[in-house]
Amino acid sequence: MSTPTRSDRRRQATVAISAVIAIVGSFVGSGVLFGTPIAEAAGGALAADATLVAPGTGAFQIWGLIYLGLVAYAVWQFLPAQATAERHRRLGYPIAWSLVLNAAWILSIQFDQLWLSVPVIAALLVALVISFRITATTKSASVVDAVVTDGTVGLYLGWVSVATAANVTALLVAEGFEGFGISPDLWAVVIVAVAGLVGLAVATLGRGRIAPALSLGWGLAWIAQARLSGSPESTPTAVAAIVAVVVIVGATVVVRLRSARGAASTTRA
Template sequence: MGEVSDRTESLITPAGYAFTIWAAIFAGSLAWAVYQALPSQRGRVLHRRTGWPLALAFAGNALWEVLFPLIGVSQPVVPAVLLFAIVAAAALAWARVQDLRSAGLDRLLPTAVAGLLLGWVTVAAAVNVASAGVALGASATGEQARVWAVFALVAVAVLVSALVLAAQAAVGPYALAVGWGLVAIAVDGGPTVVTVSALAAAATVAVALGVRAVLRPDPASLLVG
């Protein structure tokens, strides 16, 4: 995947270290898979409401990891569309925990995993679209590329900030994953305008999170689950 990404690198491709977030996401998903299968957990509303969307999101990711190296250059639209489907599934799981009050492992597993996954794939979707554009012939450098890169970062900042301000639960992992990706884009060392825009986008999300936490009577449940 790294080789394909390098061939279609856009101005908003994050630094390589950013992808280590998958270690936390995968570890959380495996722990959740074991936890929800325990006899005491079967039939619980939390697992019933999040199980299928998260299963679809992770299955889609497994398929994406096969497709992207194979056709990421020749047919870049297909992996990009699949990634948006993953975003939709993760968003459904995250939305379904908004009106549930969780504690203990419920916070650390389906709730936090859904937030981390959605936050990261939101950034990844923007990056994948930009990479697909380069693969289809768009310039990876120049004024037009910088304009589109800034537009993508602004769009991510606006969308994520709106969701953070509207969230009722699990917003901490979500905002953390988005901020992680945006800062990694800045660290990658692109044009100054892109670096500044990525940092500004991350700061916008952080401010939205701070405002939402202040307005919330119980910030712990908002931030964690």
């Protein structure tokens, strides 16, 4: 085991500080501290009944698990075995950026800057795609590393993918976008379909990683729930979301099985 360099220590400290910033931001965004709950901020543009692709309120419970994973990662990457590991050297700053951008997104909503929240969440999504790519192309050192690192990044990416679609839609609706004469139901189905395609891409890139499929499926399932039992109602959107969940989960299972068979064949060879 090599000795950590100053660069390693700076990276570890940056991740830890960014995690603290993100956690403080989460308390502000939930209204626990001095902030306003996200669903009520920005004129309610991100509430469960604001648009046809807004997930139901219960969907946001996943943030508790994601934040738990991010705190676990901030601690995990400080341990000696991870300090000089190449995958953590590559992962540190992208994850740190995602944490800071997460807090920045919450602040943009708190200050009613819905227009600013879109480029911020887009940048957050890019940081997570980079992080996911790194986890997908580097081998985890242990089961714990796979759960804490790969699992957290996967859950984070899947959920933010759904959140990005909801955020962009919320901005368009708030700005009075009328859909070029196309019905809101059809637009919602198209957006959900795009989310499904993202799920297929992630399944392929990640060779069947379970975590992103779970969080993507979770978000889409709550969109279906909100459109079937809440307002505004939209059966087409709900059906599209359910189909997308089935497709994402099914594709993930197929890709994972094929990857496992390929790895077994290589080992035997």
